[in-house]
Amino acid sequence: MKPKAPTHTPPPDAADRRAVAPVICYPIDGLPVPDMALYQAARGSAEKTAEIMVPPRDAKVFQVPAGHFFRITSVEGPQVGDLNLWNLHDLDERFYSGKTRALHGTHLSVSDRIWSSHPFLRPIATITDDTLDWYGFDEFGGSVHDVIGTRCDPYTHNLLAGGQYHHCCHSNLTRALADYLDCPTGDAEPHIHDVLNVFMCTGFTRDTGQYFMKASPVRSGDYLEFFAEIDLLGALSTCPGGDCSSEHSSDTAACYPLLVEVFAPAKRMLKDWSQPPMNGYDRSHGV
Template sequence: MKTNPPETAAPTDAEARRALAPVICYPVETLPQPPMALYRTARATLQPVFEVIAPPRDAACFHVPAGHFFRIHSTQGPQVGDLNLWNAADLTERFYSGKTRALHGTHLSTGDRLWSSFPALRPLATITHDTLDWYGFDAFGGGVHDVIGTRCDPYTHALLTDGGQYHHCCHSNLTRALAAETGLPLAEAERHVHDVLNVFMCTGFTRDTGQYFMKASPVRPGDYLEFIAETDLLGALSACPGGDCSAEHSSDAAACYPLRIEVLRPAPGALDGWHPAAASRYDRSHGA
């Protein structure tokens, strides 16, 4: 927390240094763009294939074949979810929230892509529809669907509560779900759980202290976030124990609701010319 006064006197050119214009780290003009017109056409043909429910304060896994779509639905009340994605054939290739944030920004919406870890660095999924895209950024600097929070976890909980034990943090929920889906021991499954897309969560940074904040999610029953799978995916979604995150997370007191994951198939031919995402073309020689 940036609450202590500085110990170093400001130099005479302090304001000139602060006034320097920012430079975007990763200009995205040459970033390959998703074929959104094709996706919109395919969306009009979607038919449900199956669905999975992530129970309150718990998580569920689901599979999405490449070229299929999936939606995360708000059902009974305002609820946020923590999403992990993996290449279904290789758990070491997983959603890379940090690089996604660097390329697209702190909060995601329609047309943004969820990129995978090195060395593949390819889109695992692309957001094709977002019923909360009207929210934008509010007066506090808050936005929806962030890639800045890591996920609530029992280790931070224990740190902040002098050793308190809580087993329904999203990290633990995702770990249990992945272990159950794959047959991996808990300790091995945990190594594959990673930083998340905070679906429906409304977050930002305070302007005075720069702290990560959350506030009541604007999501309501009927809202959904939709993706196309750019390769065969294994996903896991945790219905966060913070409910709508209006007060706290890692809590048994918050009102929590299930989230529904729906997998949909486009009509034959609706994605003609489309191919699953290819891995990075970097040769991996690293200058050696």
């Protein structure tokens, strides 16, 4: 795809307009700062309470109580995962990918937080450990754990390639949530939302501005770990693209399971910690 040729002549001050310095849209100096030292100390006392293995090209649902940790690990080979998170007690409060991106950037790592949807808009999880934090941004502008993509879905697949493919992450997550809720997939599907692309290496091309993916640097034993700020319901899909080195809706790409583990710290370690309150806006909207 070539860049679109302009149809208008640049104005005399075009260079000056382009040279205007950018301004950060959402300075985060006023946000509550996560107490990473507290989380690290609590993690040191934690014991595993649950685990679930997510098979290739499938998804599983899991629960994480507030104040617990959960870890997503690549266990057999390079594999990308698509993560949804909800308030365990109210599925209307769910991970807000767009606002998380606006606050923390295109890719997440340690001390970045997962923010929930309006009208709640509060941190529901905090990233506490990341074995891929060394990757940074590569020469192509790629990095890992993105909140810029959505999730592979059968509607886009049908639009671009035709056919009926049922193992896109959107469908995997829909089936898993429907099983958990014991409801038809049509009732579960509206709850599926834009994801954190765990381990996925992505960016935007510099010439056309298109979303790209490349082989994930994840290897067996790598993990991303979170602290649950509220009672969470999670759903994780193992992407049918495997490491997403060539395509992300495939029955031929090498795919591997992902392991989700939950850890409970000693209660004494979090005696001074409390769950984040819901957003303080009064919801009057000027009326």
